[in-house]
Amino acid sequence: MILTAKWRQWLPHLGIAVVVAYCLAPFYWMLVSSLRSTGDIFSTSLFPSPLSFENYRSVFSPAQGFTRALLNSLIVAGITTAMSLLLATFTAYAMARLEFRFKRLILTLIIATSMFPVVSIVVPLLKLFTDIGWINTYQSMIVPSMSFTLPLAVWNLTTFFRQMPDELEHAAMVDGCTRGQAFRKVIVPLAAPGIFTTAIITFIAAWNEFLIALSMTNKPSMQTATVAISKFSGATTYQTPFGSQMAAGVVVTIPLVVMVLLFQRRIVAGLTAGAAK
Amino acid sequence: MADTAIPPDTAPYAPGSGAARRPGRPPAPERPRRPRVRATAGTGRLAAILVSPTLLVLTIVVLYPTLMALDESLYGPKGLDPKTGFISNTEPFVGLKNYTDIFTQAGDRFWNAFWNTTFFTVVTVSLETLIGVAMALIMHRAFRGRAVVRASILVPWAIPTAISGLLWKWIFNADGIANVLLGHQVLWTADGFSAKIAVVIADVWKTAPFIGLLVLAGLQVIPKEVYEAARLDGASALQQFWRITLPLVKPALLVAVLFRCLDALRMFDLPYILIGAQKGSVETLSMLAQNEASNVRFGPASAYAVLLFLYVFLIALAFVRLLGADLIGGAGGTKKRKSHAVGVPRRRVREVTA
Numbered sequence: 001m002i003l004t005a006k007w008r009q010w011l012p013h014l015g016i017a018v019v020v021a022y023c024l025a026p027f028y029w030m031l032v033s034s035l036r037s038t039g040d041i042f043s044t045s046l047f048p049s050p051l052s053f054e055n056y057r058s059v060f061s062p063a064q065g066f067t068r069a070l071l072n073s074l075i076v077a078g079i080t081t082a083m084s085l086l087l088a089t090f091t092a093y094a095m096a097r098l099e100f101r102f103k104r105l106i107l108t109l110i111i112a113t114s115m116f117p118v119v120s121i122v123v124p125l126l127k128l129f130t131d132i133g134w135i136n137t138y139q140s141m142i143v144p145s146m147s148f149t150l151p152l153a154v155w156n157l158t159t160f161f162r163q164m165p166d167e168l169e170h171a172a173m174v175d176g177c178t179r180g181q182a183f184r185k186v187i188v189p190l191a192a193p194g195i196f197t198t199a200i201i202t203f204i205a206a207w208n209e210f211l212i213a214l215s216m217t218n219k220p221s222m223q224t225a226t227v228a229i230s231k232f233s234g235a236t237t238y239q240t241p242f243g244s245q246m247a248a249g250v251v252v253t254i255p256l257v258v259m260v261l262l263f264q265r266r267i268v269a270g271l272t273a274g275a276a277k
Numbered sequence: 278m279a280d281t282a283i284p285p286d287t288a289p290y291a292p293g294s295g296a297a298r299r300p301g302r303p304p305a306p307e308r309p310r311r312p313r314v315r316a317t318a319g320t321g322r323l324a325a326i327l328v329s330p331t332l333l334v335l336t337i338v339v340l341y342p343t344l345m346a347l348d349e350s351l352y353g354p355k356g357l358d359p360k361t362g363f364i365s366n367t368e369p370f371v372g373l374k375n376y377t378d379i380f381t382q383a384g385d386r387f388w389n390a391f392w393n394t395t396f397f398t399v400v401t402v403s404l405e406t407l408i409g410v411a412m413a414l415i416m417h418r419a420f421r422g423r424a425v426v427r428a429s430i431l432v433p434w435a436i437p438t439a440i441s442g443l444l445w446k447w448i449f450n451a452d453g454i455a456n457v458l459l460g461h462q463v464l465w466t467a468d469g470f471s472a473k474i475a476v477v478i479a480d481v482w483k484t485a486p487f488i489g490l491l492v493l494a495g496l497q498v499i500p501k502e503v504y505e506a507a508r509l510d511g512a513s514a515l516q517q518f519w520r521i522t523l524p525l526v527k528p529a530l531l532v533a534v535l536f537r538c539l540d541a542l543r544m545f546d547l548p549y550i551l552i553g554a555q556k557g558s559v560e561t562l563s564m565l566a567q568n569e570a571s572n573v574r575f576g577p578a579s580a581y582a583v584l585l586f587l588y589v590f591l592i593a594l595a596f597v598r599l600l601g602a603d604l605i606g607g608a609g610g611t612k613k614r615k616s617h618a619v620g621v622p623r624r625r626v627r628e629v630t631a
Contacts, residue, residue: 015415016426023429023486027436029454030444042452087331094327098320106328113339115536117543117589119563120582121338123570124345147338150331179323208437210546215567226439230550242447249440256435264428271487272494 027253034246041243055247065220066248069228073252076141076213076224077206083142084149084202085195092157093183097169107158114151121147122215129216140216141224145209149202156201159273160194161187197270200259207256225252343586350375350579368576375580387581389557390565394585396473397548397561398541401480406534408481409488414522416489417496430486438483442550445479449551472552472559480547484540488533495529496522528600535596542589562588 036043037052059066094100095107125144126135134140168190172182188195213224220228229248232241260267353371379387416426433441448455449465456462465475499522507517545567548559554568562585569578 012415012418015418016422019412019415019486019489020426020429022482023433026441026444026448026482027432029448030440033447044454044457087334090327091331094324098324098327100321100324103324106332110331110335112593113335115539115589115593116339116343117563117582117585119543119545119566120346120586121342123566123575123578123582124342124349125338126570127349127575128342128345143338146334150334154331204435208439210437210439210549211563211567215571226437226546229443230439240446240450242450245443246447249436249443252440253436256437257432260431260435261428264424264431267431268427268490268494272491 027257030246030249030253033242034250036243038243055243056251058244059247059251064232064244066225066228066251068221069223069225070251072138072222073207073225075138076145077203077209079138080142080145080149080206081199081203084146084153085199088150088153088157088198089188089191089195091154092161093187095154095158096161097166107154110151110154112151114148114155116147118144118148118211122212126215134216136217136219136222138222141209141213144212144216145206149206152205153198153202156198156270156273157191157194160191160198160270163194164190193266194270197263197266200263200267201270204256204259207252346579346582346586349575350577350583352576354574354576371576375577376584378577379580379584386557386560386565387562387584390560390562390581391588393473393559394542394544394561394563394588397476397480397544398538400477401484401541402534402537404477404481405485405488405537406530408485409533410492410530412486412489413492413496414518416493427490430490433483434487436483438546439550441479441483442547445475445482445547446551449475466552468552468556468558470558472556476548476551476559479551480541480544483547484537488530488537491533492526492530495526499525531596531600535593535600538592538596539589542592543585 032046032048033041034055035048035051035053037050037054058064091110095103121144125140129135129137129140164187168186169182172186173179177185208226209224210226210230213227214230217223217227220231223231225248229245229252232245232248351370351372352368353374355368378384412430416423436444446466447453450456451462451464453465455465463471465471503521503525504517507521512520543563544561545563548556548561549564552559554564560568562581566578566581566585569575569581
């Protein structure tokens with residue numbers, strides 16, 4: 001089959017358009033639906049008309065308690081990310097820079113834990129937390145979340161630390177820095193972009209978590225945003241409030257989409273670091 | 278010992294090595310890579326201090342709960358004590374009953390969940406791989422608008438699975454856009470085979486672009502020269518794909534597939550939200566275990582969780598046996614060997630991000 005020159009030139013662009021449409025169309029539909037009024041929520045026009053912010057008003061009305069859920073998500077994901085990063089920075093430095101026995105084994109074990117089915121730690125922890133009165137607390141969500149964010153952070157940061165030339169650190173040590181000072185004054189500032197990228201990826205993973213948050217809470221005031229939205233109730237029992245669910249979905253997703261738009265290069269670098277080699 | 282015996286002016290660096298035996302060749306250049314810090318008692322202690330907090334946390338949040346689950350799975354629910362006739366406050370020890378129950382009538386729900394989990398894993402991962410590779414090939418071709426493409430591919434990945442469950446529930450609603458586009462009514466989110474399809478479609482949407490991204494990263498490392506040589510030898514586009522692209526991108530692809538498999542095996546959020554809890558057609562092992570635990574039947578719940586864990590472990594083991602032990606890229610070594618085998622300069626790896 002011989003394609004004409006014109007086709008050959010346009011085909012890749014057409015393909016790209018298809019890929020972009022495939023990725024964005026459902027998200028666009030969520031956005032459009034959230035901007036419709038309750039009356040024409042079932043309208044299938046491509047643009048919302050008339051434009052209505054009714055759903056957003058109802059999501060943020062005090063009765064819904066959604067602001068509190070957003071705050072909960074922020075606290076849980078934020079603390080999980082901060083703690084994972086702190087521990088992972090030390091571990092990743094050791095993995096990338098030091099030679100010691102069982103290094104491969106330890107790294108393999110750490111990464112293997114991230115592939116665990118979350119439910120197999122949630123079930124026993126649910127019983128434990130019930131016994132010690134941790135249900136409906138932030139720590140009951142933060143601690144189990146570390147089981148997947150910590151390995152993720154260690155893996156990402158190890159790759160970043162490995163890419164930095166050893167010489168810099170050695171020059172610093174020749175100049176009289178101790179290893180600790182070299183780490184603080186040379187490595188950490190240089191690794192800042194890597195740490196930042198890892199923070200974004202870890203935060204997104206923690207923010208998107210559902211199973212742990214669902215199992216560990218039963219009070220609406222302690223639910224995270226993902227759980228809260230799934231439990232939005234409509235005016236009647238049999239009616240799903242799709243409008244406000246879509247609006248809340250957009251609100252929960254927008255920070256992530258903004259991060260993705262701003263830092264897409266770095267995020268891709270972090271995500272593909274392990275796979276491409 | 279031998280080093281000291283050699284006069285300093287004869288062989289300045291490698292005593293008795295190949296270079297000395299082949300005088301015609303210049304001595305091999307000093308290895309460009311500085312040898313890593315030696316394993317001494319000092320670095321060993323430092324490493325232990327740096328690594329132990331992570332290991333401690335993982336022990337608490339992963340190892341300890343796993344052992345707890347193993348123990349818990351041997352106990353039955355609280356209830357009437359058959360000996361005394363009183364309601365007991367402790368859970369009776371039932372041994373392996375929770376496990377053997379899956380082979381009796383009571384196991385129907387387990388096996389249904391097991392086959393659902395397997396079905397979702399096989400179908401979604403196959404579709405995602407096919408679509409992902411196709412996407413990667415398309416993206417590899419086009420050079421304009423790379424940032425836009427990259428950002429839009431990351432959108433499905435960044436949307437929380439719980440939210441994408443709601444999003445697809447809305448699309449698959451009886452009066453939703455999916456039925457309007459199809460032109461006839463399918464009750465997608467009612468219990469039934471169409472519910473399975475809905476879950477598959479939603480999951481493929483979310484993850485196929487991600488596989489595409491990983492494969493694209495693998496494609497970018499393949500040197501152009503290989504294709505030029507193939508073209509000179511008269512290889513067709515299809516031959517180039519089967520003989521060059523696929524073998525060279527295989528390591529990246531297999532890692533992506535393994536990760537997706539393990540992820541699909543623990544699927545929870547999507548069917549839970551899109552279709553609902555306790556829906557036979559889409560209930561996965563994770564959903565079953567979570568449901569039992571939330572109904573305070575910790576014994577069976579733990580048994581299901583342990584079985585799921587073993588299933589995941591077996592699949593991971595099978596992959597590792599299939600691919601060799603260095604799948605995870607380990608601590609150094611692997612990377613070098615892989616890129617050697619392919620003859621790829623390491624610098625190119627980062628191009629995908631440029």
